[in-house]
Amino acid sequence: SQTIHQWPATLVQPVGSPLSLECTVEGTSNPNLYWYRQAAGRGLQLLFYSVGIGQISSEVPQNLSASRPQDRQFILSSKKLLLSDSGFYLCAWRWGLNTEAFFGQGTRLTVV
Amino acid sequence: KQEVTQIPAALSVPEGENLVLNCSFTDSAIYNLQWFRQDPGKGLTSLLLIQSSQREQTSGRLNASLDKSSGRSTLYIAASQPGDSATYLCAVSKPGSARQLTFGSGTQLTVLP
Numbered sequence: 001s002q003t004i005h006q007w008p009a010t011l012v013q014p015v016g017s018p019l020s021l022e023c024t025v026e027g028t029s030n031p032n033l034y035w036y037r038q039a040a041g042r043g044l045q046l047l048f049y050s051v052g053i054g055q056i057s058s059e060v061p062q063n064l065s066a067s068r069p070q071d072r073q074f075i076l077s078s079k080k081l082l083l084s085d086s087g088f089y090l091c092a093w094r095w096g097l098n099t100e101a102f103f104g105q106g107t108r109l110t111v112v
Numbered sequence: 113k114q115e116v117t118q119i120p121a122a123l124s125v126p127e128g129e130n131l132v133l134n135c136s137f138t139d140s141a142i143y144n145l146q147w148f149r150q151d152p153g154k155g156l157t158s159l160l161l162i163q164s165s166q167r168e169q170t171s172g173r174l175n176a177s178l179d180k181s182s183g184r185s186t187l188y189i190a191a192s193q194p195g196d197s198a199t200y201l202c203a204v205s206k207p208g209s210a211r212q213l214t215f216g217s218g219t220q221l222t223v224l225p
Binding site for chain 2 (some may be wrong): 006034042043044046049059088090092097098099100101102103104105106108
């Protein structure tokens with residue numbers, strides 16, 4: 001069976017510090033991978049998606065970047081965090097456009 | 113642009129009641145619609161996926177229907193239990209922008225014992 005891991009679960013970082021959130025999927029190959037952000041009281045906003053190694057698409061301009069160094073690894077990064085980067089970050093995967101999506105347990109990021 | 117709306121934003125019911133959660137979307141050209149459950153501070157758990165060619169899907173006490181022509185889906189929960197308390201989100205996947213799921217803002221359900 002497939003599983004998705006996301007870490008860390010919580011993170012408190014000062015403004016201006018770097019960020020690295022990691023997501024890995026097990027039990028599948030060549031998944032479509034996604035990073036979403038969920039702000040308090042708001043819906044999920046797609047940040048990045050990837051259909052393969054090294055292939056990253058960005059949905060919104062922002063202070064964040066993503067990378068996919070391996071088939072089942074997706075990393076969300078920032079060089080300098082802003083207060084507005086605080087939120088709940090969720091990684092997700094699915095095989096294709098017409099298939100079920102599965103989410104990780106999320107990372108609660110607080111920028112102070 | 114696809115928009116997804118969930119009404120009501122919050123719902124409180126006594127244990128044992130049957131209930132319906134609503135989801136509407138503006139563009140009927142979708143691949144599928146998926147219902148999720150989110151517990152506080154946790155990730156999303158997939159409940160049901162309905163393909164555009166399907167009318168409904170069932171899993172245990174849950175039944176989801178899809179009326180693509182009217183842009184509506186409902187999630188029916190039978191014999192609700194306190195453990196069903198959570199936020200329920202619907203999301204659609206459509207051609208063109210089908211790399212992503214477009215989410216509603218969710219319905220926060222509280223089942224009172």
